[in-house]
Amino acid sequence: MYNTILVPVDGSPTSGSAVAEAGKLALMCSAHVHLLHVLDMTAYTNGFEQAEVYFRDIKPHAIKAAEDMLARSRSLLEASNVVVDTDLRENLDGRVASVIVERAASLGADVIVMGTHGRRGFERMMMGSDAELVARTSPVPVLLVKQKQ
Known part of the structure; x- marks a missing residue:
């Protein structure tokens, strides 16, 4: 069914839930998991440095910090005998969602599994939703995972 599962991670609890779900799916399908972190340096700077x-x-x-976060996610999956690799990309000029969709296409991913923060209203309008944009523009199916309560 699925051979390659792309899992964008950002270190959040919601992202952790997506990693766990992707691990279950990978075990069911004997699939390979590809963890992706898109480093957005605007989160680390104010422009005056x-x-x-x-x-x-x-x-x-x-x-x-990004490499450490990827290593932790990788360890969790490997502990369950999931075949996994990691990828760290820097977002230089666009939305994180665009990098995710591009990587899915270039990897030949069969599905993207990612967390959604479930923002609504004003917060969603102001911050946008990378998960929603990925779901709308992805060439492959997208499984959106909410944080476990």
Whole structure:
């Protein structure tokens, strides 16, 4: 049914729920899980840092945090005997959703499993929804997972 499952992760509890769900699906289908983190440096900066500080301190710290988060998710899946690899991409000029959809297509993913924060109203209008944009533009099915209560 599914051979390659793409799982975008951001370290949130909702993302953790998506990883767990993808692990179950991978075991049922004997599928390979591809964990993806899209590093959006705008979350780490305010735009007023000196370039040397950004490249010496801020960016390496962000990359290390992203690598650690991917390693934790990978370990959880490997503990369940799921075949998994990781991918860290930097978002340079667009929405995170666009990077996710592009990676799904280039990997030949059969399905994307990702968490949704369930934002509504004003918060959704202001922040947007990467999960919704992925679901609308993905070339493959998308399984949206809510955080476990």
